[in-house]
Amino acid sequence: MFDLKDLYQEIIVDHNRSPRNFRKMEDADIKAEGYNPLCGDKLTVYLKLDGDVITDVSFEGEGCAISVASASLMTEELIGKTVEEAEKIFGTFHELVTDRDSPIELDKVGKLGALAGVREFPARVKCATLCWHTLNTALHDQDGKEHATVSTE
Amino acid sequence: MNAVTKLIDTKTAAKWRKDFPILDQTIDGKDLVYLDNAATTQKPACVIETLSRYYSEINANIHRGVHTLSQRATDEYEGTRESVRRFINAGNSSEIIFVRGTTEAINLVANAWGASELKSGDEILITEMEHHSNIVPWQMICEKTGASLKVVPIDDNGDLLIDEYKKLINEKTRLVGVVHVSNALGTVNPVKEIIDIAHAHGALVLIDGAQAVAHMPVDVCDLDCDFYAFSGHKLYGPTGIGVLYGKEALLEKMPPWQGGGDMIRMVTFDRTEYNDLPWKFEAGTPNIADTIGLTSAIEYIEGIGFDAIKAHEDNLLAYAIETLSSVPGFRVIGTAKEKASVLSFVIEGIHPHDLGTILDTEGIAIRTGHHCAMPVMNRFGVPATARASFALYNTAEEVDTLKAGLMKTMEVMGV
Numbered sequence: 121m122f123d124l125k126d127l128y129q130e131i132i133v134d135h136n137r138s139p140r141n142f143r144k145m146e147d148a149d150i151k152a153e154g155y156n157p158l159c160g161d162k163l164t165v166y167l168k169l170d171g172d173v174i175t176d177v178s179f180e181g182e183g184c185a186i187s188v189a190s191a192s193l194m195t196e197e198l199i200g201k202t203v204e205e206a207e208k209i210f211g212t213f214h215e216l217v218t219d220r221d222s223p224i225e226l227d228k229v230g231k232l233g234a235l236a237g238v239r240e241f242p243a244r245v246k247c248a249t250l251c252w253h254t255l256n257t258a259l260h261d262q263d264g265k266e267h268a269t270v271s272t273e
Numbered sequence: 274m275n276a277v278t279k280l281i282d283t284k285t286a287a288k289w290r291k292d293f294p295i296l297d298q299t300i301d302g303k304d305l306v307y308l309d310n311a312a313t314t315q316k317p318a319c320v321i322e323t324l325s326r327y328y329s330e331i332n333a334n335i336h337r338g339v340h341t342l343s344q345r346a347t348d349e350y351e352g353t354r355e356s357v358r359r360f361i362n363a364g365n366s367s368e369i370i371f372v373r374g375t376t377e378a379i380n381l382v383a384n385a386w387g388a389s390e391l392k393s394g395d396e397i398l399i400t401e402m403e404h405h406s407n408i409v410p411w412q413m414i415c416e417k418t419g420a421s422l423k424v425v426p427i428d429d430n431g432d433l434l435i436d437e438y439k440k441l442i443n444e445k446t447r448l449v450g451v452v453h454v455s456n457a458l459g460t461v462n463p464v465k466e467i468i469d470i471a472h473a474h475g476a477l478v479l480i481d482g483a484q485a486v487a488h489m490p491v492d493v494c495d496l497d498c499d500f501y502a503f504s505g506h507k508l509y510g511p512t513g514i515g516v517l518y519g520k521e522a523l524l525e526k527m528p529p530w531q532g533g534g535d536m537i538r539m540v541t542f543d544r545t546e547y548n549d550l551p552w553k554f555e556a557g558t559p560n561i562a563d564t565i566g567l568t569s570a571i572e573y574i575e576g577i578g579f580d581a582i583k584a585h586e587d588n589l590l591a592y593a594i595e596t597l598s599s600v601p602g603f604r605v606i607g608t609a610k611e612k613a614s615v616l617s618f619v620i621e622g623i624h625p626h627d628l629g630t631i632l633d634t635e636g637i638a639i640r641t642g643h644h645c646a647m648p649v650m651n652r653f654g655v656p657a658t659a660r661a662s663f664a665l666y667n668t669a670e671e672v673d674t675l676k677a678g679l680m681k682t683m684e685v686m687g688v
Contacts, residue, residue: 136686137687157643158642159626184627185627244630
């Protein structure tokens, strides 16, 4: 039987209560809004880029513990990474939370591994991935706009 | 044991409970506690047996066969119309239109009545506590016809502001659409008063009865409503079958909504003569099995009686509010004077979705989210709520289990 502690691990609870990089970034190069109509989760992801390198990421918004903790962990993971590296991490993360049979390689996913429990709760996958889809929109679907919206429904 | 608990007849509820085979199961080793009845109710064995009997003994298309099975299927299908007529005390079974559910019933009225009657400058009046199904069809038809949609606000308790309603209704108001019992707040609206006021202004009234019909007797003649819509699946019946009641004179005047078989009397390439009521609104082969299943659900409810059902559910709701109020940070959303069977709540510091997931691991099924009533969530300034909703088979022990689940959630979430 699946242990609930595997979903709401201490690290998730901690990042929900004290989310990291939880702030509006006034001088962001790009930002995107994410919305999950089913849950009412709303968040904005802000990015600062130096060429291809993500020099700063922050977010603000409201949502369940899974979506807030996931966004918080994502910001910690991405600062200093290149856009290409960020995309690769998103791919790995997506597999981690959606593929029940994939191995959990903690050396590859680091702290994001705390969200592996989501794979046992299909209804909550969208909570965990909202911030990543929003990031993806920020990076790719700007079309010269500084503002874009993504929905996970 | 407090006064409220004493009132709950646990023996009778336990007996009713045995009628519902699905309830006798465990989820991850925990007894199922099903408190999501406003989403859909479970089905008694008699309904399940009717569905099985229909497919193993009767199955045939209706209204068009001369063979024995077709006649049997037709008799049972039309028999349900009479059961529904009796259940809501309609004057005539031709006023009972079978549809997929409440949503389709409202869409039928919006399209058949709205498209032919509404014009620019007309107004449709709904309330702030409507389900999306009583908002969106009106928005769509207003866009097509140039009519406009007005909304009666609610107060902080979730009661409709009747004075505001009286101010908003006027000679331009063509129809008032109002929910009988709010699915998100549990508010029981004073529909009779609302209908009287509307009629005094020459407006029609459509009542969304989806959350009402399983919990209280509905008498459409006494209410004098023009349309009443409800779903079978919230009434211990099958999914995919619902009812639109409409006054005969109105239905006669309305054009058909969908064209096809069964809704015609005569077809040539030049013209088509439509069938009589109610078949004019039932194009194509209908959902015969689930319609027949609805009869069993109605007979089941009639066998128990609303006096007993309502007393039990009202006691459960009162007990739940009293019991859960001792949970730190617990706050009820929707504290209207008259409430039925729905308990929407939030717990400070815990998102409803986390609550729902953790309760699920305790075998407790509740609904979390916006309950298809996003304007209600906006009104109360919450993104979502948790909702426990009761049916005749729920018990005080289940409320205690819910409380224990909430306490466990707080422990897991470190609140």
